[in-house]
Amino acid sequence: MPTSYDVLIIGSGQAGNPLAVAFAKAGRTVALVEENHLGGSCINYGCSPTKALLASAERAHHIRTAQEFGIAGGEPEVDFRAVIARKDGIIHHSRKGVRQNLTEENTGITVLHGHAAFTAPRTVQVQLVGGSSQEIKAPLVFINTGTRAALPELAGLADVPYMTTTELLDLQELPEHLLILGGGYIGMEFGQMFRRFGSKVTIIESGAHLLEHEDADVCQAMQEMLEAEGIEFVLGAEAHHVSRNAEGILTLSAHTRTGERRLRGSHLLVATGRVPNSDKLGLDTIGVKTDEKGYIQVNSRLQTAAKGVYALGDVHGGPQFTHISYDDYRVVRDALLHRKSRSARQRPLPYTVFTDPQLGRIGLSEDQARKQGIAYRVGKMPVRTIGRARETGRTTGFWKVLVDAQDRIIGAAILGAEGGEIMTMFQLVMMGKLKYQQLQNMVIAHPTWAEGLNNVFTKLEAPTA
Structure with a gap:
C-alpha cells in the first residue's frame, strides 16, 4: 500500500526546502525526495561554491596588484588544493544546516533519498538509495528538480575528459590552460577565476559577442576588462571537433570568421547552457506538458496541466536564478497557505x-x-x-x-x-x-x-x- 502524505516535494532546491518547512509549520505532513545532495544546485555546485572560489581568486589578484598601492607584492603562490578545501568546508557546513533544518528543527518532514517518478495521478514510485522502493501519494505535489549542464553536439566530446562546472568545482590541480566553451555568465566568472589563480584561459563563443542578453556596450566593456587580465576570446566560433593526444593535450577545432582555428589546452569546460531534469519523472503518465526543450509548462500560479501538481524553480524554464526559485516558493506558499494570489510572471528580474x-x-x-x-x-x-x-x-x-x-x-x-x-x-x-x-x-x-x-x-x- 502506498504511503500517504499531505504534500510531496520532488527536489531539495531553493523553492522546495522552504516550502517543506512552511507546510510542516502549518501542520501538514510532508515527504521530500532528493536524488542527490540536499540543498539543490545553489549550495552544491552553483552560487555558494562558485562565489567561495571567486573570493580566493580575488585575494590572489590583490596580492598580484599590491605594488600599485605601495605594498610589496608579487606573483601569489596558489595552493589550489587548499582553495578547493575551503570551498568544500563551506559546502559541507551548508549541507549540514539544510539537513538539520529539514530533519531536526521541523517535525512533520520525511526526507527520502532516491529517484521519484510518477506512476499515476499524484502518485510516485521512489527508487531509494540502497535498492528498495516506496510508493507515495499526496494531493499536492511540487516538482523542484532543477537543471543540469547541456552538452553540445560536438564530435569527439564523448571521447575526451571534458568537464561541466560540477566536475570543475572538484578539480584538485590547477589547469595549465583552460578552454571554456561558452561565453555566458558562467564562462565569464570561471574564466576570470582561473586566470587569477594562474591558468591560461581561452573562451570560445559561437555568438558575435559575449552575454547574449546584454547591450553591446556592456558586452564590449566586459570583454576588454577580461582581456586586460590576459584572457583570450574567440568569438563567432563554431566548434565542431575536439580530440586529445597521447600527451593529454586537448585540441578544439572551430570554424571562425577568420578561418579555421585549432585551440589547444590542458582542460575543457563545457558551459553552453542548461537542460531541465524533467525527462525521467514519468510526466507523460499524468499529462504534464513540457516545451520542446523539456521545460515543464506552468501557468502564472506555477500549476502544471495535472491537477494538484506544480513546478518550481529552474525546471519550468525562464530566468534561472536562485532568487527567482525562492520567489516561486513565496508565490505558492502565499496562494495555498495564506490565500494571497500573485502572478509568478509579474515580478522584477534583478x-x-x-x-x-x-x-x-x-x-x-x-x-x-x-x-x-x-x-x-x-x-x-x-x-x-x-x-x-x-x-x-x-x-x-x-x-x-x-x-x-x-x-x-x-x-x-x-x-x-x-x-x-x-x-x-x-x-x-x-x-x-x-x-x-x-x-x-x-x-x-x-x-x-x-x-x-x-x-x-x-x-x-x-x-x-
Whole structure:
C-alpha cells in the first residue's frame, strides 16, 4: 500500500526546502525526495561554491596588484588544493544546516533519498538509495528538480575528459590552460577565476559577442576588462571537433570568421547552457506538458496541466536564478497557505554577474526598450568619475540608467565595483516609483559608491540610432 502524505516535494532546491518547512509549520505532513545532495544546485555546485572560489581568486589578484598601492607584492603562490578545501568546508557546513533544518528543527518532514517518478495521478514510485522502493501519494505535489549542464553536439566530446562546472568545482590541480566553451555568465566568472589563480584561459563563443542578453556596450566593456587580465576570446566560433593526444593535450577545432582555428589546452569546460531534469519523472503518465526543450509548462500560479501538481524553480524554464526559485516558493506558499494570489510572471528580474568588478542588472536594457517601443533617455557615467573609485583604485566600468518619459527609472546596468549592491539601490527606487530628480538632489554620505546616484543623471540623452 502506498504511503500517504499531505504534500510531496520532488527536489531539495531553493523553492522546495522552504516550502517543506512552511507546510510542516502549518501542520501538514510532508515527504521530500532528493536524488542527490540536499540543498539543490545553489549550495552544491552553483552560487555558494562558485562565489567561495571567486573570493580566493580575488585575494590572489590583490596580492598580484599590491605594488600599485605601495605594498610589496608579487606573483601569489596558489595552493589550489587548499582553495578547493575551503570551498568544500563551506559546502559541507551548508549541507549540514539544510539537513538539520529539514530533519531536526521541523517535525512533520520525511526526507527520502532516491529517484521519484510518477506512476499515476499524484502518485510516485521512489527508487531509494540502497535498492528498495516506496510508493507515495499526496494531493499536492511540487516538482523542484532543477537543471543540469547541456552538452553540445560536438564530435569527439564523448571521447575526451571534458568537464561541466560540477566536475570543475572538484578539480584538485590547477589547469595549465583552460578552454571554456561558452561565453555566458558562467564562462565569464570561471574564466576570470582561473586566470587569477594562474591558468591560461581561452573562451570560445559561437555568438558575435559575449552575454547574449546584454547591450553591446556592456558586452564590449566586459570583454576588454577580461582581456586586460590576459584572457583570450574567440568569438563567432563554431566548434565542431575536439580530440586529445597521447600527451593529454586537448585540441578544439572551430570554424571562425577568420578561418579555421585549432585551440589547444590542458582542460575543457563545457558551459553552453542548461537542460531541465524533467525527462525521467514519468510526466507523460499524468499529462504534464513540457516545451520542446523539456521545460515543464506552468501557468502564472506555477500549476502544471495535472491537477494538484506544480513546478518550481529552474525546471519550468525562464530566468534561472536562485532568487527567482525562492520567489516561486513565496508565490505558492502565499496562494495555498495564506490565500494571497500573485502572478509568478509579474515580478522584477534583478541579477548579478560576479566578475570583478560585477555586472548588476535590473529592468530593461536598451535593446529591450527599443523592441518594446518605449521612449527613454539614458544616463551613462564612467566609474572613474566617482571619488570612491579613484581612492580605492577600482575605476573599471560604467553605470548606465534608463529613464522614461515620466522621469522614472526603467532599467539599470551597473558594471563596476559593488555592481550588484548598487543595482539593488536602483531596484528599490523603481519599486518606490521615485523620479530621478529625487536621487540627484538626495544628500548622500561622502565618500561612498552611492554618490554616483547624484551624478549618473547629469547628462541624460536620447538613444543613438
